[in-house]
Amino acid sequence: xxxxxxxxxxxxxxxxxxxxxxxxxxxxxxxxxxxxxxxxxxxxxxxxxxxxxxxxxxxxxxxxxxxxxxxxxxxxxxxxxxxxxxxxxxxxxxxxxxxxxxxxxxxxxxxxxxxxxxxxxxxxxxxxxxxxxxxxxxxxxxxxxxxxxxxxxxxxxxxxxxxxxxxxxxxxxxxxxxxxxxxxxxxxxxxxxxxxxxxxxxxxxxxxxxxxxxxxxxxxxxxxxxxxxxxxxxxxxxxxxxxxxxxxxxxxxxxxxxxxxxxxxxxxxxxxxxxxxxxxxxxxxxxxxxxxxxxxxxxxxxxxxxxxxxxxxxxxxxxxxxxxxxxxxxxxxxxxxxxxxxxxxxxxxxxxxxxxxxxxxxxxxxxxxxxxxxxxxxxxxxxxxxxxxxxxxxxxxxxxxxxxxxxxxxxxxxxxxxxxxxxxxxxxxxxxxxxxxxxxxxxxxxxxxxx
Numbered sequence: 001x002x003x004x005x006x007x008x009x010x011x012x013x014x015x016x017x018x019x020x021x022x023x024x025x026x027x028x029x030x031x032x033x034x035x036x037x038x039x040x041x042x043x044x045x046x047x048x049x050x051x052x053x054x055x056x057x058x059x060x061x062x063x064x065x066x067x068x069x070x071x072x073x074x075x076x077x078x079x080x081x082x083x084x085x086x087x088x089x090x091x092x093x094x095x096x097x098x099x100x101x102x103x104x105x106x107x108x109x110x111x112x113x114x115x116x117x118x119x120x121x122x123x124x125x126x127x128x129x130x131x132x133x134x135x136x137x138x139x140x141x142x143x144x145x146x147x148x149x150x151x152x153x154x155x156x157x158x159x160x161x162x163x164x165x166x167x168x169x170x171x172x173x174x175x176x177x178x179x180x181x182x183x184x185x186x187x188x189x190x191x192x193x194x195x196x197x198x199x200x201x202x203x204x205x206x207x208x209x210x211x212x213x214x215x216x217x218x219x220x221x222x223x224x225x226x227x228x229x230x231x232x233x234x235x236x237x238x239x240x241x242x243x244x245x246x247x248x249x250x251x252x253x254x255x256x257x258x259x260x261x262x263x264x265x266x267x268x269x270x271x272x273x274x275x276x277x278x279x280x281x282x283x284x285x286x287x288x289x290x291x292x293x294x295x296x297x298x299x300x301x302x303x304x305x306x307x308x309x310x311x312x313x314x315x316x317x318x319x320x321x322x323x324x325x326x327x328x329x330x331x332x333x334x335x336x337x338x339x340x341x342x343x344x345x346x347x348x349x350x351x352x353x354x355x356x357x358x359x360x361x362x363x364x365x366x367x368x369x370x371x372x373x374x375x376x377x378x379x380x381x382x383x384x385x386x387x388x389x390x391x392x393x394x395x396x397x398x399x400x401x402x403x404x405x406x407x408x409x410x411x412x413x414x415x416x417x418x419x420x421x422x423x424x425x426x427x428x429x430x431x432x433x434x435x436x437x438x439x440x441x442x443x444x445x446x447x448x449x450x451x
Contacts, residue, residue, distance in 0.1 A: 011068065019076055023111075024112060026053075026083070029049075031107045034049075049091050056081065060077060060080055060360070064077065066365050066431065075185055083111055086229065087111070089229065093244050093245040095120065095233070096117065099120040106199065109196075114225050121202055142191045146188065149180045150180070159173055179222075182204070186205070204225045205222065205223060211407065214380070217410060231350065234346065235350045238345055344381075344385060347384060348381035354377045355375075355377035359374050365431050372420065
């Protein structure tokens, strides 16, 4: 028995050292490629970087041992997967690595660690889905969060010894302990990054047990890091209809629409193509006199500039009229319907990719394919759509559910779905018992060394 206790830490250290070396070396290579190409030559960048992401997934089965070291399976899988996802997003000119300072240590921290800087959220569609906790990420807050999660996890483990608890309550405690364990692990990385580099980070877990809806649970509270990565990799490209960010054809749409109005020039199309629509046209028209007064009369192109200003003023009514025509066309429903379809498809594909990733994780943890895990995550897309429809009907009818009741119902719904599809396969495979057995053994060794 003592020999087994001594051998386990050495094998754990060996696997973690190989994992760290793999992630660090591939991240360094991606940093060199990214800084050398400066965002150009997307095809070449893909050929040089995508093999690094593929290497992470290929080495995953060899860097985990679910029988002798089940506790480290989930962190190892997460570190390798997150780094691979960030590299894939970088190839698509999206994600975390596009919005961190082009400095080696900042880039390496953002790529190798399970963290998401606030700047990355602010530059993406996920900004409005970021939880309020990301604004409270001072060093003291992160240290307090780490200690509180560790304490809550210990109390939850102690509560499992209550024999009269119903099965659903026990499974809810399993999920709570998982949240505390993963949240504390990410807090350690966040605290280290904040102290050394001063980066402001978004929280990975923002009290998911307080979610008042499935949408709030998946988009704002549960594993925000994974949600962000899947959003920039899957959801945003589908909604934007472009794989690589920045190569949009949206600029051509206003010109195409303006060509249908024969009395308009290219400058009118530029007005219509602005992000503010008719308001931008009026604003530029109002700014024309002030801009004209601010121009120096000594400019060699004075007459040409005044002609341009006069043209902007003259085309104001036509621009507004054409903008109204475009708005009327959009109000017929076809563009809105197409946009809604893309959002629904993007949402469903996001959960399908998440299901495939969790299927890989289940295989790494148990050596078998957990198809029930796949069904659990795949079903979340239709459920979110149904919840959105019901919420709109209830809002139109003036029905508002109390927050406490919404939280209780959301927790109940999640645990009822997770019972047969998510937690039962883990219990049947022996993974849950193995994790608790190893945790008790590690605590016993630590207490013995302290004594």
